[in-house]
Amino acid sequence: MSDHPSCIDISHWQGFPDFEEVAAQGVVACIMKATEGTSYIDPNRAANYINATAAGIACCTYHWIKPGNAAKQMEFYLSVVDPVGGERMVIDYEEDGLQLPDLLEAVEVLKADPRGLQVTVYSGHLLKEQLGIDCDDYLAENTDLWLAQYTTGTPSWPSGTYPHWTLWQYSESGEVDGIDDTNVDLNRFDGDNDELVRWISPGGVAPPKPPKPEPSEVVTVGIMAPENIGVLVTVNGDEVSERRGRRRRRLLIPRGPDLR
Structure with a gap:
């Protein structure tokens, strides 16, 4: 599996990457942390989102959800990101103490938004253990799965609810040129790069590629x-x-x- 995947995810821990150099490694998509709980805003997300998009990288955001007050957390997330119609939003469901009612409440708030948001759930063992082999019809109909599992073999996930994972975070220790002095999460998409860009883009419509600069010399x-x-x-x-x-x-x- 390539050490330079087509999709990465970052937060303030990755600083302010050189996204032109990141894109040159073949990265076409990036998921950025936006918020956590009911008050924390990632200080780097706004600038990184602008710079990554300018470099031709399709982006969306995620919220690190904490136990309790799920509705207020999603309202906070929405107020900070102010998504456009059809934007993809990710709920990072991994903290100890979270229960399925927290996740369901969070999804309901995002799906009730009139902008027709797309919702993805990021999780690893926590969601797999809580769902087991059963099918949660609401999650199956309203979300898809971004799986976190660091293995070189075939991953496992709550397939009763999600017959297929959509995105798989298979490493937390990658290296990508343009992101210095820190490891990077690496992700594999269940499809090709064109499908990945459509999936991560609002309403499934890929943004136009930035024009090539005219020769100046x-x-x-x-x-x-x-x-x-x-x-x-x-x-x-x-x-x-x-x-x-x-x-x-x-x-x-x-x-x-x-x-x-």
Whole structure:
């Protein structure tokens, strides 16, 4: 399994990543911590969300839920994020002391929101132990599963409620260029990257990719071609020119990212 997955999740512990460099590793999606309990706001989320989106990474957020006051916690989460229509919101269900009524109450608040939110539950052993092999019809109909289980083999999950996991956090000790001095959670999506971007995007509609910057400079390259030796010039994998002859050939080549 790749150490550079297409989806990561972060909080303030990862600081302020260089998302251009993160995207260059093949990351196309990122889930960011927004809130916890009824008062904590992740101080890095707003800036990171803007910067990641500008780098072409699709994003959504999660709330670390604590035992009790589930409705107030979700109201707080909604007030901080102020989601757009169809936005995906994640309930991080892992703290000791949580019970299924807490989770059900939280989901009900998000699903009652008139903006038609998409709801995902993040959990590992806690939810599996509480659900067992039974099917909770409400969770099955209104949520999908982001599984947390660190194993190199086949994971296990509460399949009675969720026949399939949607996202699997398989490591908490990954390394991603652009995120320094800390480990990163790595995730695998049950589908390809295009499906992942649609899943994490509001209403399942992928955002437009940022336009490629126009070349701001021109690099002049001089080539001395010996007699009867063919010369094929490519820039960033694209063929620019093919010349033959004894004369010096002078080509004007637009500056590309690999020539910086």
